[in-house]
Amino acid sequence: xxxxxxxxxxxxxxxxxxxxxxxxxxxxxxxxxxxxxxxxxxxxxxxxxxxxxxxxxxxxxxxxxxxxxxxxxxxxxxxxxxxxxxxxxxxxxxxxxxxxxxxxxxxxxxxxxxxxxxxxxxxxxxxxxxxxxxxxxxxxxxxxxxxxxxxxxxxxxxxxxxxxxxxxxxxxxxxxxxxxxxxxxxxxxxxxxxxxxxxxxxxxxxxxxxxxxxxxxxxxxxxxxxxxxxxxxxxxxxxxxxxxxxxxxxxxxxxxxxxxxxxxxxxxxxxxxxxxxxxxxxxxxxxxxxxxxxxxxxxxxxxxxxxxxxxxxxxxxxxxxxxxxxxxxxxxxxxxxxxxxxxxxxxxxxxxxxxxxxxxxxxxxxxxxxxxxxxxxxxxxxxxxxxxxxxx
Amino acid sequence: xxxxxxxxxxxxxxxxxxxxxxxxxxxxxxxxxxxxxxxxxxxxxxxxxxxxxxxxxxxxxxxxxxxxxxxxxxxxxxxxxxxxxxxxxxxxxxxxxxxxxxxxxxxxxxxxxxxxxxxxxxxxxxxxxxxxxxxxxxxxxxxxxxxxxxxxxxxxxxxxxxxxxxxxxxxxxxxxxxxxxxxxxxxxxxxxxxxxxxxxxxxxxxxxxxxxxxxxxxxxxxxxxxxxxxxxxx
Numbered sequence: 001x002x003x004x005x006x007x008x009x010x011x012x013x014x015x016x017x018x019x020x021x022x023x024x025x026x027x028x029x030x031x032x033x034x035x036x037x038x039x040x041x042x043x044x045x046x047x048x049x050x051x052x053x054x055x056x057x058x059x060x061x062x063x064x065x066x067x068x069x070x071x072x073x074x075x076x077x078x079x080x081x082x083x084x085x086x087x088x089x090x091x092x093x094x095x096x097x098x099x100x101x102x103x104x105x106x107x108x109x110x111x112x113x114x115x116x117x118x119x120x121x122x123x124x125x126x127x128x129x130x131x132x133x134x135x136x137x138x139x140x141x142x143x144x145x146x147x148x149x150x151x152x153x154x155x156x157x158x159x160x161x162x163x164x165x166x167x168x169x170x171x172x173x174x175x176x177x178x179x180x181x182x183x184x185x186x187x188x189x190x191x192x193x194x195x196x197x198x199x200x201x202x203x204x205x206x207x208x209x210x211x212x213x214x215x216x217x218x219x220x221x222x223x224x225x226x227x228x229x230x231x232x233x234x235x236x237x238x239x240x241x242x243x244x245x246x247x248x249x250x251x252x253x254x255x256x257x258x259x260x261x262x263x264x265x266x267x268x269x270x271x272x273x274x275x276x277x278x279x280x281x282x283x284x285x286x287x288x289x290x291x292x293x294x295x296x297x298x299x300x301x302x303x304x305x306x307x308x309x310x311x312x313x314x315x316x317x318x319x320x321x322x323x324x325x326x327x328x329x330x331x332x333x334x335x336x337x338x339x340x341x342x343x344x345x346x347x348x349x350x351x352x353x354x355x356x357x358x359x360x361x362x363x364x365x366x367x368x369x370x371x372x373x374x375x376x377x378x379x380x381x382x383x384x385x386x387x388x389x390x391x392x
Numbered sequence: 393x394x395x396x397x398x399x400x401x402x403x404x405x406x407x408x409x410x411x412x413x414x415x416x417x418x419x420x421x422x423x424x425x426x427x428x429x430x431x432x433x434x435x436x437x438x439x440x441x442x443x444x445x446x447x448x449x450x451x452x453x454x455x456x457x458x459x460x461x462x463x464x465x466x467x468x469x470x471x472x473x474x475x476x477x478x479x480x481x482x483x484x485x486x487x488x489x490x491x492x493x494x495x496x497x498x499x500x501x502x503x504x505x506x507x508x509x510x511x512x513x514x515x516x517x518x519x520x521x522x523x524x525x526x527x528x529x530x531x532x533x534x535x536x537x538x539x540x541x542x543x544x545x546x547x548x549x550x551x552x553x554x555x556x557x558x559x560x561x562x563x564x565x566x567x568x569x570x571x572x573x574x575x576x577x578x579x580x581x582x583x584x585x586x587x588x589x590x591x592x593x594x595x596x597x598x599x600x601x602x603x604x605x606x607x608x609x610x611x612x613x614x615x616x617x618x619x620x621x622x623x624x625x626x
Binding site: 004296297300302303305308310389 | 459506510511515
């Protein structure tokens with residue numbers, strides 16, 4: 001019966017072509033969206049860093065005036081950073097130190113004031129900042145405590161005008177620093193007027209100066225932010241005091257991002273749902289038309305001894321063959337789509353994830369075929385033999 | 393007027409008594425059959441004739457359990473088949489009856505082989521046994537050479553022969569044919585009748601056919617006429 005129904009669908013493929021395409025595209029879309037969802041969020045997260053860092057948690061000690069006596073300056077230990085890094089949903093962790101007062105640089109007879117930050121090598125990945133020219137501060141710079149610095153793009157222009165700052169030396173406070181890189185400005189422009197030196201160098205050169213120590217924790221996606229934030233105090237508390245520890249979550253940005261992505265996801269799912277609904281409707285109307293066109297065939301089969309169940313089974317099998325074959329085409333298209341999207345977004349989900357969603361989509365398409373094909377099949381099975389045979 | 397058509401000392405294949413059929417058309421009742429009596433014995437080939445609209449096809453459909461009568465009894469090989477439920481009636485049709493219709497009613501988008509395979513599928517015949525039975529049935533109507541042809545490539549006469557083969561493939565005991573030669577020319581009509589003769593020649597089977605053609609009726613063992621809801625023997 002299955003084989004004969006499959007042949008019927010094959011032979012009447014022109015009638016079912018529209019339905020086939022509709023379900024195949026819906027299935028492919030479903031596989032791509034479900035499989036790439038995590039990667040898309042990760043990439044969107046990277047981009048969103050530039051407009052407010054919705055997924056970056058800022059952890060620091062409240063050392064505002066009047067509090068310092070209660071919580072003296074403390075540096076986050078490597079053990080604390082490692083513990084936070086181990087939380088599921090954390091993408092990267094960076095520890096940095098900011099001078100509370102503006103630093104001064106001297107070039108020729110000019111004096112420039114700016115914020116100076118001592119950063120570790122994870123800083124760039126965590127904040128999502130890139131390079132305009134030169135190189136970023138790396139492990140070697142940090143280990144050897146080199147007197148090198150990276151300037152924010154605006155600051156570099158302010159100090160060096162149109163000349164290239166790379167390789168030049170700049171006196172910051174009483175120490176000379178070689179400029180190794182120019183950092184790209186963020187959309188907010190917040191750090192474009194900052195200068196960055198290795199955290200170890202800052203500790204050496206500017207010890208005893210009031211400063212703020214902070215840990216930046218970047219989450220894989222905004223869905224992870226709240227649960228990561230909740231775990232941070234407990235994990236840090238295993239390695240150092242958490243007295244006056246503050247965990248600052250970008251609530252406003254997070255709510256806004258979640259709202260935007262909710263609607264984006266909603267529209268995508270609605271579009272896929274509409275496509276699949278059209279496919280289901282196509283099966284329903286196609287099968288209704290087929291039942292009408294094949295009324296005499298139904299009557300004749302009943303005259304031969306086919307029972308109501310045989311006719312029901314035949315039309316249901318045809319509907320399932322139709323939706324099943326459309327789903328198989330959709331799976332192939334979906335896998336191709338995931339490959340393309342993966343290349344474009346720079347991250348392909350594991351094969352197991354694709355296989356899981358391909359199976360889910362296949363099952364969903366079969367369900368669609370079963371639901372949409374049931375009523376026409378039931379109608380076919382309940383036809384009176386003589387009425388069907390005499391149908392013109 | 394003999395209202396009880398057919399008599400013999402052998403056990404009858406079919407026996408109907410007091411068969412009536414009334415159609416309701418709104419408040420109006422239309423009586424088609426009015427106490428039909430008929431007994432059919434193995435080896436018989438019965439032609440039912442009569443003017444159009446007298447209920448010949450209705451009687452045939454009732455005999456094939458495709459349509460319920462309003463009243464009367466219908467006994468096949470000693471069993472009252474009108475008491476069977478819908479499922480048992482389907483089983484009866486697939487084991488006992490074969491049907492041939494005026495327009496061939498072959499299934500579209502299928503081959504000759506597939507047309508003959510359906511009755512076997514419904515009868516639960518094993519897949520490996522089907523080819524032999526299909527070849528055998530097609531051989532009886534000289535259509536073995538067209539077995540894998542799509543049905544839409546056959547001529548009208550060939551299609552009717554395939555239709556007969558399909559009725560024969562399950563080796564039924566009775567064939568019900570509704571104007572089987574109605575759309576065929578005289579030569580093809582004769583050929584079809586030859587096949588029917590061959591079918592009943594074994595003596596175990598019977599055939600009831602509805603026809604308007606006296607020449608076809610003349611080749612049957614008995615001719616009955618349906619008039620005013622009653623079946624009258626020749």
